[in-house]
Amino acid sequence: IPVRYIYDNNYFNDPHQGIPKGGYNELIEKLYDGCDVILETDFLSDKEKYTSMADHVVYTGTIDAYFDYCYGKLExxxxxxxxxxxxxxxxxxxxxxxxxxxxxxxxxxxxxxxxxxxxxxxxxxxxxxxxxxxxxxEPYYPVNDEKNSTLYERYKELGEKEEKVLFGGRLGEYKYYDMDKVIESALNFVKQYL
Ligand SMILES: Cc1cc2nc3c(=O)[nH]c(=O)nc-3n(C[C@H](O)[C@H](O)[C@H](O)COP(=O)(O)OP(=O)(O)OC[C@H]3O[C@@H](n4cnc5c(N)ncnc54)[C@H](O)[C@@H]3O)c2cc1C
Structure with missing residues (x-):
C-alpha cells in the first residue's frame, strides 16, 4: 500500500524557488523600457539588414537555422x-x-x-x-546526445567566426538552462563581450 509521509510536490531541488514579483512580463517590460522593440519579425528573414543596425548583435534563436542548416538539423x-x-x-x-x-x-x-x-x-x-x-x-529542449552535441560543436565553430554576432541562450548555445542559470549566463556574457 503506497503511503505518503510528506506533501513535498516540488519539481526542483533548488533551495530557493520563485518568480519575480509581478511575473516575468513586468521584468521584461522594464528591461526594454526606452528601447526600440520590433515584434513579430523573423531576424533570419533579413539577417544582413538587422545585423547592420547595431555594433553588436546577440542572437538567441536556433544556431543551426542561423547558418541555414548547412551541416544538418539539430534535434x-x-x-x-x-x-x-x-x-x-x-x-x-x-x-x-x-x-x-x-x-x-x-x-x-x-x-x-x-x-x-x-x-x-x-x-x-x-x-x-x-x-x-x-x-x-517549437523547439523546447535540446537533445544533448553525442550526435547532436558533435553537430552543435561544428555550428559553434562557425559562430565564433562571426564578427558582430554573438550566440546566447538555450537555442543559441543548444543547452538546457533554467531561468536563474540563463540570467547568470547573460550577465557574464555582457561582462565578457560587451
Ligand atoms: C516548457 C518549459 C518550461 C520551463 N520551465 C522552467 C521553470 O519552471 N523554471 C526555470 O527556471 N526555467 C524553466 N524553463 C527554462 C527557461 O524558460 C529558459 O531557461 C529561458 O527561457 C531561456 O531564455 P533564453 O533567452 O535563452 O531563450 P528564450 O526564452 O527561448 O528566448 C529566445 C527568444 O529569441 C526569439 N527568437 C528565436 N528565433 C528568432 C528569430 N529567428 N527572430 C526573432 N526572434 C527569435 C524567441 O522568440 C524568444 O523570444 C522552461 C523551459 C521550457 C521550454
Missing part, C-alpha cells in the same frame, strides 16, 4: 499543452502537480493562479504532454 524535444478554464476556485491546491505514473498521459498539471497567490473565482489549468519534435514545431 529537440517538444511538448504539447492543453489549457482549460475551470469553474472552480481551487483545482489542485498547488501550482505544479507531477504525474509520474504510466497511466496518465501528461507529465504535469499547472494551476497558474497559485504562482501569484491568485484569488480569482475561476482557475486556469494546463496539462503538459511530452511530444516528438518535428520540423516547424
Amino acid at each position: 529537440y524535444r517538444s511538448l504539447h499543452f492543453e489549457h482549460e478554464l475551470l469553474n472552480e476556485y481551487n483545482h489542485q491546491g498547488v501550482a505544479v502537480m507531477n504525474y509520474t505514473d504510466s497511466e496518465t498521459p501528461f507529465t504535469r498539471k499547472i494551476e497558474h493562479k497559485h504562482f501569484a497567490f491568485g484569488t480569482q473565482e475561476k482557475t486556469v489549468v494546463t496539462r503538459e504532454y511530452p511530444a516528438e519534435w518535428e520540423d516547424g514545431m
